[in-house]
Amino acid sequence: MPENIAPEPDEKEPNDLRITFHDASHPSGRAGRSNAFDRDQTRSLSRKRSLSRNSATSRRDLPSSPYSGVQIEYRTLSIHVSESRNLMQQLNVSQETGLSESSAQLRLQRDGKNTLPHPKTNYLKKILSYVFGGFCSVLWVGVVIFFICWRPLSNPPSPTNLALAILVIIVIVLQASFSAFQDWSTSRTMKSITDLLPSDALVLRDGQLMKLKATELVSGDLVQLQIGNKVPADMRIIGHSGDLRFDRAVLTGESDEIEGSVDQTDENFLESRNIALMGTLVVNGSGVGVVVLTGPRSVMGRIANATATAEERPTLIQREITRFVYIIVALTVVLALIILLTWVGWLRKDHFAYMNVVAMLNNVMGCVVAFIPEGMPVGVALTLMMVARRMKAASVLPKGLSTVETLGCVNVICSDKTGTLTQNQMHVNSVAFVDEPIAIQEAYANLSSDNVDAGVKMLLQAATLCNDATFEPSTLHLPVASRTIQGNATDGAVLRFSADAPVRNEKAEQPTKVFQIPFNSKNKWMLTMYKMPSENQALNEFKVFVKGAPDVLLPTCTAYWSRKSKCVMPLDATAKTAFKEYQDKLSKNAERVIVLCMKNMTIQDAMGTNAFSDEVTSRATDDLTVVGILGITDPPRPETLDTVRECRRAGTRFFMVTGDYGLTAAAIARNVGIFTGERDPDTVATIKANNDAETVKKLNDARVAGECRSLLLEGHSLGGLDDEDWSVICEYQEIVFARTTPEQKLRIVEEFRKRDNVVAVTGDGVNDAPALRAADVGVAIVSGSDVAIEAADLVLLDRFDSIIEAIRLGRLVFQNLQKVIAYLLPAGSWSEIWPVLLNVFFGVPLPLSSFLMIIICVFTDLFLSLSLIMEKEEFDLLSLPPRNHKKDHLINFKIYGQAYLFIGVAETICAHSMFFLYMWKKAGIPINQLFFLFEGYTEGFHGYTQDQLNEFNYTGQCVYFVTLVILQWGNILSVRNRRLSIVQADPFTKKRRNPWLLLSMLISLAIAIFVTEVPGIQTLFLTASVPIEFWFLPIPLALGILALDEFRKLLVRLFPNGPVAKVAW
Known part of the structure; x- marks a missing residue:
């Protein structure tokens, strides 16, 4: 066997370990192993859950290591083969005193810090997703069309189309910037959670046991491993307690525990149990290991370096918004094709002078701009970021959007006892x-x-x-x-x-x-x-x-x-x-x-x-x-009793899952309010005697009626339960699982999830990690183990009752997102598409220009929608049952009905009425003469020149625009309350006060004045000053919108089971 020492010319410690390989193809020319051994090795590598096959890259795929200029082949490393004494000599380290500080510093300078290589971010791909994702892909088509309409199709070139192309690009940049900011904000939250994880190791140096940062470890360091630790580097085990076990799931994806050993158990470095791999978890026992591979040279480092960044799965909200985008884009494309075909088959032949190619393309883009609510992605992103900030202020750190949205659906909480419900001060x-x-x-x-x-x-x-x-x-x-x-x-x-x-x-x-x-x-x-x-x-x-x-x-x-x-x-x-x-x-x-x-x-x-x-x-x-x-x-936390009560009031069942003796667990459950009745809890005998469908129905009826039945189950009895038994168990209101193992905790979570429950698990120990991972929402306590924090989706930074605030905010974000969308759609989509349809199919002069459509979507409506983000809950959200994640979707038919067929229709009628009123009052053109006018709206119509007619049309468009801006004031005052009257919850007084609402109204008004009154904007985008009376006439119409929705709310309150209530959002 070749020696494991290959000193470099500048090596100051000649006895330090060097990595060698038993491979005939090694560039050093060293003798390789025999073919017989290769066959044995192949058989070893083919075993189920083999690390070398599933996690590390194959021989031909591994790039060269920067260390010593040789190729690292983990399957052929011999570190695990050497006797411990020989290995310590090769590493030039004493088992009694460890490395000297000076020696450690030399190795640190030579090998670098023990940090994993950060996966390279594909910034180009990210930028492309920001710029071309969602609605932006369709808007880019608009940019191209506007540029084409500018030149070469327009003669002379139209500066308005150029300005519109630039404006749409600005909209795209705005959306992309918010998407990038949202990603950056999420990465900051993830970093703050990562910073919570302990990064120290207990190391022997100069004969002293000391805590060092894991990043300072070098080859030859002696490290003590204890239950709950994460292995900080690849190391050879030289001593252990006899029951040392590791969880290698982070590398293999399998949760089977691997026993630790001092002796070699396999020819393969990756399979031998005397090797502790970086990133794996010590789930049992304790031991001492000598560091052999650090940083990018470790197995974890090579995997991190060789594996591309994994694609993130879209969350429920992202999927629903994507579905909405697809629906809107599909409708937009269909309408645009209808307009194009109408022009080709009818207008180009019968009304050629009415609509040339440029006008047709402008109408197509008007359809695109009208039907796409450009401000919605920004509003949604800001809503989610605002709630994340509120959660952080409430000492709650969510790892991602899926956590925020799922919290509102949680109907079962399985909580560990020690350190979670109790103070862990025994x-x-x-x-x-x-x-x-x-x-x-x-x-x-x-x-x-x-x-x-x-x-x-x-x-x-x-x-x-x-x-x-x-x-x-x-x-x-x-x-x-x-x-x-x-x-x-x-x-x-x-x-x-x-x-x-x-x-x-x-x-x-x-x-x-x-x-x-x-x-x-x-x-x-x-x-x-x-x-x-x-x-x-x-x-x-x-x-x-x-x-x-x-x-x-x-x-x-x-x-x-x-x-x-x-x-x-x-x-x-x-x-x-x-x-x-x-x-x-x-x-x-x-x-x-x-x-x-x-x-x-x-x-x-x-x-x-x-x-x-x-x-x-x-x-x-x-x-x-x-x-x-x-x-x-172990005294309960002072806030535990109130937390359990609040969870139960919120429709969330609160269970205890503990390793304690049954009677102890039951007594503690009574102290913290999990068990509330006076009678003794049911047991597994009760379940076995009553596991039929009738019992399930009775328990469900009792639970719905608020009648509490308690159940005490011990871990040893879970193995004998079948599906019928679990169906009965899952209907109980109060449950304590005692004497449970980590595997049993995991099964409990899986059984409840199997029956359409949305489960949150709270815990702080290593034994809670499997259940935390399996739950819909894993909640860790900041004082818990690093294993639990890593496995969790949510980290509570302070008090346990922060989970109540997290649930409330999870429900609030869902409601506020629905309000934002219900507000944006009437003006930003429905009321903008009808002017295009009237222009194309009924020959009416265009009541609203594409420029003004964009201003509504991206500026006036956006600022008002942001005020909805700041809205407090309309009613006590914790008094409502959890949201049914399979039925209660973010964007549903009720919201479409409210936005399009109710408020949208009302706003469309009011805005067109103001347009036609202006044309009649100021130009003397009655409404009946504007329909089917087509090319008749030209020089000489009603004795006006073309410039005069254009000016009337531009001013009428601005009247339509100003009317929509003011109508949206009535819409936002109505949409902020789904059930309560504005008299009960006005935005200016009492606890529902929202000063941002009035401010956003003033901002939208200022924007409307700016785009209609500034001469430069008028010249470039063909806007005009709005007569003073048309600034005031829409105000009663806005109040009418509010009154119309107030009447809807009244009908819902008076007749909660009536037809209006059934279709109301």
Whole structure:
């Protein structure tokens, strides 16, 4: 086998590791492996979920590594093959002291920081999507047509068409800018969430264990790995607790846990279990690894470098808006084709002088500009960004738009208990032996006496030694209650309990820990093994301490320390009954019960070997002696009770999913309001006895009627449930799932989702991550593990009740988006298309120019629609049921009816009436003479010159425009309330006050004055001054629009089941 050392000429540390490969094709010319080995390797690579096949690129696809100028072939690396001692020598690192700081700095300068290469953004593709996506693609057709109409079709060239082409380009740039700003805002939010994730590693350097930024790691660093950590670099495992496991789903897509090992388990670097890969998660146990590959040289780095940026899936809102765009574009194209065919087949023949090619193309573009609400994408983008800002102000960080929109649909919340519903500030409240409880102060006093009770001493010894928590060294001078804990909350509570005990002035030699199995959510126990020098043990004799859940450990216990008898007694049926009674007593008091056990163990295999670990693990819980019982309390968060009540009021069922004992979980559920009834909750026996359709219907009726039925299920019973059982379970109003594993949490989420529930999961631990990923909305607490934060869609930065504000804002954004769209469509689409249709098919002089259509869509209406973003909820959104995501769409037929057939028709009639009124009053041309006029509107008509007729038409168009602008004031005053009267919720007083509304009205009025009165605009875009009376006449019409909608709302309130209410939006 070739050596693994290939020093570079300028290498200052000749013994540092170099990567070599066993490949005949390697450019170095080193001998490769035999064909027989290649065949074995091929078989290894073909295994299911093979990392080398699914995640890393193939041999011929991998580019050259910048490191050492050789090609990295992960399948042929030999780092995992070397003995640990040889590897440490090659890396020039001491296992006792780690790297020196100076050596680490040299390697950092040489190899660079341990950061992943950022995927290159295809800016050209992004810019093209901004500029040509959505409505912009159709608008570009308009730009081309306007340019063609400018020249060469117009003779002389028409400056108006040139100006319109430039104006449409400005509209496109405006839409593209807002899309880019929205993407930038989303990326900033994602960065702020990424910044929340811990990026430190526990590293041994210069003999000191210190926290370093993961980006500062170099090859040769010794890193401690603990449950919940994310592996910061590719490393070789050189020691572990015996139950070390990794989740490689981030690389393989498979959630199967991979056991850690000190020894090589596979010829393939990617498959060997003594390699911990960067980005994978430590889901169980602990270990020590030596860094071998960092940054872009790691497996994760190569995948990040070789894989193109994944396409984002469109969210529900994006899909619905895209569908709306397709509908509008399709209608636009159809109308444009109808106009074109009408011109070709009729107007060009019968009314040639009426409409030439330029006029026809202008009408086609008028149709395009009229039917497309150009301001809608900007309004939608600003609405979503505004809500995201409100969420951030409420200490909620959503990762994307899908989170915001889905929150309004959530009807089930499955919440973890510890650290989510409770404060995660545990303390020992009760202490007992199997046959007798003992007060904590009495136990402490006994330790201070001359006659120390052996049982109390054993209990305190087990509490002290079977513990994975420590005090922060900088806080050791403080009282025990004020010290900072490093470790989980349960161990922290036990540590404070043992540390508060008085210490006798004995200079006894301290025991040496030789092995440990940390607590995990599957086993529900932890183990420590010690050499006890004071007990004259043989070399292969050890004392084992085990701490964990009674219902898991008690069946394997064979004896207990009897306080009454002062000796070890057999754990018979009577003792087990006494234990169970005391456990239930503490559990009903919402105390978590922990049992402390111990035993002596003789191991035949040598320490540090895999055989030693396997033997300890296999016999870990056999023949234990119970030495004590601890009752631990964790007070609920102050806001939890109100949060559960508010969720229930919002129509969202709130369930607890915990690893606690059933009675403990039920007691805590009552304390926080999840269980509300006085009767005992139903159990799996109830479900099994009543799992028919009739029971499902009764439960559903009871839930709808507000009658609460409670259910308590323990994890071990979930495996025996079938679909009928789950159908019954999913109808309960109050549920607590106790003694659950991560897999069972995942199944709970999947079963509820399977039955058309929209599920949110809240959690903060590693064991919550699978359920957080599977949920419609995963909600993590900022104080939780980095694994949970990464898996979640939403991060709560402060209080748990922020989730209520998030749900409210999720519902508010949906309602406000509907209001924005319902406001924009009447004037920005419907009232603009009819002038074009009258002009083409009925020969009426064009009542509204394309320029004025664009001004309405992009400027006057846009500013008014932005005021709707600032609207508060019309009524208490949390008193409404969650939105049905399958039926309640963002843009539906009711909104189309409101916008087009109700308000749109009214505005169209009013605006045309003002146009015809002006033509009659100022030009003396009655309405009947304007219809079917076609080429008759020319020199000599009613004795006017062509210039005079054009001036009348331009002014009439501006009258139509001003009328629409003012009519939209009535529309916005009506659309801001779907049900309430303006008298009940006016925008100027009370809690619905919206000062932005009046300001936006003034801005739209100023824009209307600007485009109609500025001489330069008049010359360029063919506008004209509007007579003063036509600025005031539309005001009563706008009030009429408001009154018309007020009458609709009145009918809906008076007759909620009437025909108007059924079609009202």
